[in-house]
Amino acid sequence: MKNATLHIIVDPLCGWTYGSVPLITAAENIDGLIVKVHSGGMLTGDNVKPVTPAWREFALKNDSVIAKKTGQVFGSNYTDGLLKTNDIILNSAPAITAILAAQELGISGGKMLNSIQHAYYAQGKNIMQLHVLTDIALELGLNKALFETHFNALEGDATDQHIAQSRGLLHDIHGQGFPSTAFEFDTGKWQKADIAHYYGKTEQWVTYLLQSVALV
Numbered sequence: 001m002k003n004a005t006l007h008i009i010v011d012p013l014c015g016w017t018y019g020s021v022p023l024i025t026a027a028e029n030i031d032g033l034i035v036k037v038h039s040g041g042m043l044t045g046d047n048v049k050p051v052t053p054a055w056r057e058f059a060l061k062n063d064s065v066i067a068k069k070t071g072q073v074f075g076s077n078y079t080d081g082l083l084k085t086n087d088i089i090l091n092s093a094p095a096i097t098a099i100l101a102a103q104e105l106g107i108s109g110g111k112m113l114n115s116i117q118h119a120y121y122a123q124g125k126n127i128m129q130l131h132v133l134t135d136i137a138l139e140l141g142l143n144k145a146l147f148e149t150h151f152n153a154l155e156g157d158a159t160d161q162h163i164a165q166s167r168g169l170l171h172d173i174h175g176q177g178f179p180s181t182a183f184e185f186d187t188g189k190w191q192k193a194d195i196a197h198y199y200g201k202t203e204q205w206v207t208y209l210l211q212s213v214a215l216v
Contacts (some may be wrong), residue, residue: 003186004213005034006193009170010113011042012095012127014178015063018117019070020195023205024110024179030209037109039096040170040178041163048091055090056083063121070199077124091128095120097159098133101150107140115140183212 006027010017028035043049060083063074082088095116102112115136119125125132130151137147169175173182173192181193193212198205 003032003034005036005184006209007036007038007169007173007182007184008110008195009038009040009166009173009175009178009180011040011092011178012099012113012116012120013043013090013092015059015066015121016177016196017113017179018121019066019072019199020179021072021110021114021117022070022202023195023198025114026202026206027209028108028110030206033209033213035108035110037099037103037113038166038169039092039099039163040166041092041096042178043090043092044096044163048089051083051085051088051090059083073122075122075124078121079124082120082124082126085126088126089128093159093163094130094133094155095127096163097151097155098127098137100154100159100162101147102137102140102142104150104154105137105142105146107137107142111140112136 008024008027010020024035024037027033049055060079063079066072067074098116099109099112103109116127116133119132119136120127127133130148133151134144134147138144170180173180173190179195181195183191183193185191191212193209195205198208
């Protein structure tokens with residue numbers, strides 16, 4: 001395998017990102033392949049939004065398609081609980097900050113993303129709340145005080161800069177939303193990776209990754 005990095009641009013409040021988590025996990029398990037997770041901030045800044053009946057209807061229709069295509073589970077605490085809570089403001093930033101904090105503490109971006117999205121989509125937990133994100137970090141073996149210290153340091157400007165860089169990368173690779181993927185090789189060459197083609201096809205995805213890296 002030649003030296004290669006797989007860049008994956010995601011958003012923790014994106015259902016299709018949730019659908020791709022098994023693929024991200026599989027990629028992180030390939031020896032010699034570097035995987036970098038970037039968060040594009042789909043619902044941040046002026047794009048944060050409340051959970052309204054219209055949003056609930058949109059989300060449920062979209063999530064149904066994702067579940068059928070990927071096999072990912074959307075739990076009843078999410079579909080019949082969280083999505084019926086009218087006082088929640090959907091904001092990707094706290095979860096993005098939590099991923100950055102976990103990465104600084106040695107947890108892979110994909111692993112933290114997986115845990116956060118499982119908490120949200122499968123368990124119906126409000127991942128906009130720091131105590132929920134801290135509980136997730138604890139489940140992954142991180143120290144509470146240390147995680148919250150890193151979270152507080154990364155909240156705000158550092159998270160905004162990460163989002164801006166991720167959006168810049170999305171533009172540079174001509175990505176079509178979240179998730180988008182591309183290989184970066186040590187030769188300086190970039191190559192688009194079509195993750196969407198492999199939803200629900202983890203074994204084929206691994207084969208594709210191995211072949212793509214070997215053929216460059």
